[in-house]
Structure formats: C-alpha cells, structure tokens
Amino acid sequence: AQSVTQPDIHITVSEGASLELRCNYSYGATPYLFWYVQSPGQGLQLLLKYFSGDTLVQGIKGFEAEFKRSQSSFNLRKPSVHWSDAAEYFCAVGADTGNQFYFGTGTSLTVIP
Amino acid sequence: KAGVTQTPRYLIKTRGQQVTLSCSPISGHRSVSWYQQTPGQGLQFLFEYFSETQRNKGNFPGRFSGRQFSNSRSEMNVSTLELGDSALYLCASSTQTGATEAFFGQGTRLTVV
Numbered sequence: 047a048q049s050v051t052q053p054d055i056h057i058t059v060s061e062g063a064s065l066e067l068r069c070n071y072s073y074g075a076t077p078y079l080f081w082y083v084q085s086p087g088q089g090l091q092l093l094l095k096y097f098s099g100d101t102l103v104q105g106i107k108g109f110e111a112e113f114k115r116s117q118s119s120f121n122l123r124k125p126s127v128h129w130s131d132a133a134e135y136f137c138a139v140g141a142d143t144g145n146q147f148y149f150g151t152g153t154s155l156t157v158i159p
Numbered sequence: 160k161a162g163v164t165q166t167p168r169y170l171i172k173t174r175g176q177q178v179t180l181s182c183s184p185i186s187g188h189r190s191v192s193w194y195q196q197t198p199g200q201g202l203q204f205l206f207e208y209f210s211e212t213q214r215n216k217g218n219f220p221g222r223f224s225g226r227q228f229s230n231s232r233s234e235m236n237v238s239t240l241e242l243g244d245s246a247l248y249l250c251a252s253s254t255q256t257g258a259t260e261a262f263f264g265q266g267t268r269l270t271v272v
Contacts, residue, residue, distance in 0.1 A: 078259075080260070082263075087265075087268075088265055088266075089163070089165075089249055089263035089264050089265040089266050090249065090251075091263070092260050092261075092262070136202065141215070145190040145191075145192045145207050145209070145214075145215075145251065145253040145255075145259070145261055146192060146204050146207055146217075147192075147194075147202075147204065147251075148204070149194075149201060149202035150201075151201045152201060152202075
C-alpha cells in the first residue's frame with residue numbers, strides 16, 4: 047500500500063540557517079513524488095516534483111529535493127531559510143492511475159529571527 | 160490565468176443537514192479531485208473526477224458524493240452531516256488523469272455544530 051512518512055512533526059530553525067525536511071515513502075512502482083507547502087488558512091502550493099531522470103530536483107523559492115530510491119526517501123532542503131518560509135510542508139506520492147495523492151502528515155516549520 | 164476557485168470559503172452547518180461545495184478548476188483542466196484535511200487525520204483523498212466520470216474513490220462513507228459537469232466544474236455533497244465532518248475541504252485540478260502535478264484551491268472550511 048502507498049504511504050508517506052514525515053517523521054518530524056515540527057521543526058524550528060533560525061533565519062539564515064539550512065533546512066532539511068525528511069520524507070520516506072512506500073510505493074510499489076516508480077513513485078511520482080511531490081512537496082507542497084501550506085500557509086495558514088490557505089490551500090497547497092507545489093514546491094517541486096520528481097517523475098524521473100535527475101534525482102536532484104529544483105523547485106520554487108530556492109528549495110530542492112533529492113530522490114534516493116535505495117532509502118525510499120525524498121528529502122526537501124534549502125540552504126538558507128527566510129522568515130517567510132514558516133509554513134506546513136507536505137510530502138506526497140502520486141498514484142500513476144489518477145490525480146490522487148497520498149500525503150504525509152506534514153512538518154510544521156517555525157523560523158526564528 | 161485564474162487558479163482553482165472554491166466556494167464558499169467558509170460554511171457553518173448543523174448536524175443532520177447536507178452541504179454542497181463547489182470547485183471550478185483551472186481553464187483547460189479536466190481532472191478534479193477532492194481532499195479532506197483535519198488535524199487528526201491529515202489530508203485524505205475523497206474522490207477524483209475526469210471528464211464527468213469518477214475515476215478513483217477514497218475510503219469515505221456514502222454520505223460523501225460528488226459530480227463533475229461538462230465544463231469540468233465539480234461539486235461535492237455531504238449528507239447527514241456529523242460533527243466529525245468539520246474540516247478543510249480542498250479541491251485540486253490537473254490537466255489529465257495519471258500522475259501529474261495538481262493545483263489546489265484555497266479550500267472550503269466547513270464547521271458542523
């Protein structure tokens with residue numbers, strides 16, 4: 047069965063520090079992987095996606111993620127966090143049979159000045 | 160290009176009532192999916208419609224139903240509302256069925272009292 051695990055419920059980082067959010071997935075076939083961000087009271091915005099090819103993918107707002115098949119991971123990184131990055135981050139795996147996503151439980155990011 | 164529009168943004172209903180939520184996808188998008196987001200359960204897939212046909216369905220009771228019109232607009236209906244149905248309901252649109260990026264609306268916040 048498909049599933050996504052985000053082991054960190056909440057992370058606090060200082061502005062300017064680097065960030066890594068962890069994501070592990072379980073999926074029988076080639077995974078289609080996504081990271082979304084959600085600000086309070088808002089919908090989800092796509093940060094980046096991985097379908098195939100280069101395992102290091104670049105996204106918007108300076109984010110990147112690396113797909114590691116051997117570890118079933120798709121961790122999100124940013125070299126220098128800005129206060130505006132404070133939000134909830136969701137990792138998701140997409141089913142190849144439809145517009146259906148399996149989401150992790152999310153990681154809440156707090157940025158301190 | 161307009162984004163995904165969900166109406167209404169906020170809704171308060173009484174237990175036992177029914178409710179209809181609306182989603183207008185991005186122009187040209189034919190796939191619409193619905194998700195329920197709650198603090199306890201996270202983001203859960205409800206169903207997906209493509210070209211007026213339900214393609215996938217999540218594990219929700221029959222009180223939750225949906226439909227899609229010829230212009231790709233979609234509605235979801237919840238009958239006999241329960242307190243546990245209080246949630247943020249998110250709609251996502253995509254250009255096609257099959258794993259691809261989805262664009263989310265801002266959601267409808269449903270409160271059942």
